[in-house]
Amino acid sequence: MxxxxxxxxxxxxxxxxxxxxxxxxxxxxxxxxxxxxxxxxxxxxxxxxxxxxxxxxxxxxxxxxxxxxxxxxxxxxxxxxxxxxxxxxxxxxxxxxxxxxxxxxxxxxxxxxxxxxxxAAFALTEPEAGSDAGSIKTSARKEGNYYILNGTKHFITNGGEAEVYIVVAMTNKSKGARGASAFIVEKGSKGFSFGKKEDKLGIRASVTSELIFNECKVPAENLLSKEGMGFIVTMKTFDMSRPGVAAQALGIAQGALELAVKYARQRQQFAKSISSFQGIQWMLADMATEIEAARALVYASARMIDSGAKDVGRDSAMAKLFASDVAMKVTTDALQIFGGYGYMRDYPIEKYIRDAKITQIYEGTNQIQRNIIALALIKDLAK
Amino acid sequence: MNIIVCIKQVPETTEVRINPETNTLIRDGVKSIINPFDVYAIEEGVRLKEKFGGKTTVITMGPAQAETALREAISMGIDEGVLISDRAFAGSDTWATSYTLSCAIKKISKEMGGFDIILCGKQASDGDTAQVGPGISTHLDIPQVTYVKKIEEIKDNLARVQRLTEEGFDILEAPLPVLFTVVKEINLPRLPSLKGMMRAKQAKISHWTAKDIDADLHNIGLSGSPTNVIKIFTPPAREGGQMLVGDTAEVADKLVGLLKGEVS
Incomplete structure (x- = not known):
């Protein structure tokens, strides 16, 4: 298209x-x-x-x-x-x-x-605070010209390799979600170390690590925006970044489809190339159609953000939700076309399933994306 | 340092098909690329400029579409591109081509106040002659070193380079200006950058005709080419070998027998 x-x-x-x-x-x-x-x-x-x-x-x-x-x-x-x-x-x-x-x-x-x-890396998730981001425990208390951070972030992409971290921490616990603030923390800051490096199912070329803050002194000028803006920073960031995850899912799906088409043409069974079977053809056709629909949604939401539109949460959530679900389905079907060979690591296709899975989970699980979309629908009606 | 890189646009394939009637390459439906060896020449030119400063100019002789190749070279960091294009050049052999390129280089030299190094790929992937680079140096009457795998040093108007040979390499020194043809061992070409691609898109490519470069019409094109192509043909496919099977002693016996011509 x-x-x-x-x-x-x-x-x-x-x-x-x-x-x-x-x-x-x-x-x-x-x-x-x-x-x-x-x-x-x-x-x-x-x-x-x-x-x-x-x-x-x-x-x-x-x-x-x-x-x-x-x-x-x-x-x-x-x-x-x-x-x-x-x-x-x-x-x-x-x-x-x-x-x-x-x-x-x-x-x-x-x-x-x-x-x-x-x-750079973005650090929000904690062992006890995934989808329920409001329950983060990492704290930041102000002392003179510094904030002192304490707590643990985990599952942080680029953790340990990035130099610049955006860390969301509670500056005022009593205010709940309005008591969170975002800080720029540099690698090498005193009291900032890296813990467990995760052994993951997919996206294994990337690094996912634990960040440990132990009386970590961060200069006050590294506060982003104002105290209490932590979750606004987070939401606005995710609104803007979700199409990127969607594009990752889209690329994985597209890559898997290309491999599947190529393999279907090469693979001979019953003295014919398996691409000559309608069963395979229809699978490929569905995969291609779903990918194209995902692409249209991803591109539209990205263009909308670039145009300066204000309320993009719903649309970027739709893009991320749809593209990642398509990626999971397409990669699964692509492996099916490879048959037994596809299950083996000698062939590249199994990696695509493993890489696709995370796109349904990170930067807000797809269930959270649905919450965002539904909430926007209900809010619209209430206007 | 003024550096001139000569490139050629070639079909992107290792299996060139030839029209048996016209004895020319069939280019229809084949994407055009920069001759792979020339990409190393471009990279070396950009590296020399990064090290010594100065200016890099890429030139090619070819049809209007060869401008794409020049822009690609600019996206890798070359400063300027010149397309030498004229119907009069059609049918040029390596002698006429190298003469034409040398005329263009003389013009560039006049405009820039001389040049220091000319870089070419060792040969083109379509013609495989490896004659144009040496031809240019001959027409310009400057030294040449072919198959350069490393430029070791350029100092006091003298270049010391390594020339790849079948046994290893020679170390040679040559005074500037000099022409080098390079082999793929010389560097790892960079990918273009986005900023480079944007610059390349906007770059103005000069178009020069036979008249612009003051070329003698007797030395260019088909009539200026001493080469006569009598016939071009695809060599017959090699026949398959024979696999000897059995244990080592058996195979050895069979092999000796075959070599002596006792068994077939």
Missing amino acids: DYLLTDEQKMIQELSHKIAEEKLRPVAAKYDQTEQFPWDVLKLIADADLFGLFIPEDYGGMGVSVFNLCLATEELSRACGGIAVCYAASALGTFPIILFGSEEQKKKYLPDLAKGAKL
Whole structure:
């Protein structure tokens, strides 16, 4: 389908495609097995200026465009959903600074993030606070010109490898959700260490770690926005970042479909290529149709955000929900087409299922996405 | 340092098909790319500029569509592109091509106040002649080193390079200006960057005709080409080998028998 991309957008797509095919695909299995952080590949992505796609020009980027970020993430994810998320997670960690950062904070952090010289990460989730984000326990108490952070964050993408962390902590417990604040915490800060590195089902090229704050001193100027704005920062960030996760899911689905079509043509059974069987053809047709529907939704929501629309929560939630469910279904069907071979690690398709699964879970489970959508519907009626 | 990189646009395939009637390459439906060896020349040119400063110019002789190849080179960091294009160049062999390119280089040299290094890929993937680079240096009457795998040092107007040979490599020194043809061992070409691609899209590509480069019409195109193609054909496919089976002693016996011509 023609999405009427501009020349610049075609360029982003073409370059990301080239990087994905030449640099990601050949190493995808290696990083999946070794779980090493793919710094060498990220360096290439950085050299290609792709980290600049979500950062304003004034701070060394190419201008903030969720749509462009989606194009790049989709293409990279076609080849490796794991490496792609290292890239996209840096956007997640950067959005709070773009949306809520002071001029000084932007000047200090954005240029290095735009160059890809440093990665960012977003730290909200805690062992006891997943979907129920309001129950986070990490605390920040003010002492003079510092905030002192205590607590543990876990399941943090880019944890340990990123230099810049956005950490949400309670500055006033008695105020509940309105008592949370967001801080920029630099790697290497005293009292900030990394705990368990998770051993994951998929996206194994990316790193997911525990962050431990033990009387961690953070300068007061690293507070994002104002005290009590922590959850507003979080919600607005997720509204903007969800299409990126959706694009990751979309890319994984597209990559799986391409492998399935290729395999169906090669694989001979009953003295014919299995692509000649209607049973297989219909599966492929459904996969392609669902992917195209997901793409339309992802692109539309990303374009809406870039246009400056205010209430984008519902739409970005729909994109993330739909694209990730499509990714799970498409990758499952793609493996089915590979049959027994698909179940084996010698073939690349099983990785796509493992990589797809997380897109239904992170940045808000799909059940939470449905809550967001339903709440918007009910609110609209109440207006 | 003024660096000139010569490139060629070629069909993206290793299996070139030939029209048996016209003895020319069938280009229909085949995507065009920069000759893979020339990409190493582009990368080396950009690296030399990054190290020594100066200016890099990429040139190609070809039809209007070859402009795409020049823009791709610019997206990798080359400063300027020149397309040498004229109907009069059609049918050029390696002699006429290298003459034409040398005329263009003379023009660039005049405009820039000389040049220091010309870089070419060792050969083109379609013609495989490896003659154009050396031809250019001959027409310009400057030294050449072919199959360069490393530029070790450039100092006091002297370049020291490694030339790949079948046994290893030679170390050679040559005074500037000099022409190098490079092999793939010389570097790992970078991918284009987004900023580079945008610059390339907006870059103005100069188009030069035979007249612009002051080329002698007797030396260009089909009439200026001393090469006559009598016949081009696809070599017959090799016949399959013979697999000897059995234990080692048995196989050895069979092999000796075969070599002596006792059994077939």
